[in-house]
Amino acid sequence: MYPNDFLNSDRISSIRESLNRASDAALQAVIDSSVKCFMLRNRLELSENGVLEPVARRRRHYLTAVINPAHRKALTRLVTSNHSLSVEVQRYGDRNHREIPREKCLCRFCEASVEDEPHALLLCEGNNELLRLRAAFYRELFTLDGSLWGHHCSGDAYRFLHATLASRKAVARFARYVHEVLGVYATVPPYWADGYHAR
Numbered sequence: 001m002y003p004n005d006f007l008n009s010d011r012i013s014s015i016r017e018s019l020n021r022a023s024d025a026a027l028q029a030v031i032d033s034s035v036k037c038f039m040l041r042n043r044l045e046l047s048e049n050g051v052l053e054p055v056a057r058r059r060r061h062y063l064t065a066v067i068n069p070a071h072r073k074a075l076t077r078l079v080t081s082n083h084s085l086s087v088e089v090q091r092y093g094d095r096n097h098r099e100i101p102r103e104k105c106l107c108r109f110c111e112a113s114v115e116d117e118p119h120a121l122l123l124c125e126g127n128n129e130l131l132r133l134r135a136a137f138y139r140e141l142f143t144l145d146g147s148l149w150g151h152h153c154s155g156d157a158y159r160f161l162h163a164t165l166a167s168r169k170a171v172a173r174f175a176r177y178v179h180e181v182l183g184v185y186a187t188v189p190p191y192w193a194d195g196y197h198a199r
Contacts (some may be wrong), residue, residue, distance in 0.1 A: 007043070028056040035102075036081035038089075039117065040191070042162060052166060061168055066175040074179035078117060083182055086115035086190045100195045108191040118157035121181055129184050138182040145169040 001002045010048055023199075031037045042054055066072040077083045086105035093099035108114040110126030141164070142149050148170060151163040 024056045040077045062171045067171050069173035071179045075175040078178050095191050100196050104193045108188050122157050133180050
């Protein structure tokens with residue numbers, strides 16, 4: 001860029017577009033390489049012409065669509081991996097435990113799978129309250145947005161979570177469900193695998 005560039009409106013527009021592209025690419029690179037940002041990867045948002053497209057930098061619809069503050073906070077914690085599931089809290093350890101590799105962060109209810117976001121929200125069968133909440137969520141979800149059924153049937157839990165988060169019709173119900181599930185997990189301490197207690 002040169003000083004004369006700022007005297008030309010077309011050149012200023014071109015510079016602005018280049019800066020936007022560069023900042024979006026840099027932000028997406030950080031998201032794609034972060035272990036905490038799986039819910040931010042491949043995020044889909046409606047474009048101005050009504051098509052779902054991946055967007056790195058945009059005010060997210062759930063910030064205004066989810067009216068209940070507790071539900072909005074729970075959803076934001078899920079999206080930013082700032083929650084109390086084992087994959088997050090055991091990544092760092094605590095004063096009584098050493099940090100645990102992801103594959104050993106087992107679910108506190110079933111102790112059979114990694115306690116990550118898809119497992120807690122969609123897969124765990126080790127707690128009756130979770131099963132009840134999930135059944136109620138599914139009953140309402142597909143009524144609110146029938147297009148999510150295809151994502152659910154794909155068998156890809158991450159894809160289904162991304163699509164549900166992107167749904168303007170169902171995101172408020174999803175936020176409530178996330179709040180409820182994280183509440184159930186908060187009632188029981190995490191399961192710490194043998195060999196990771198602090199000496």
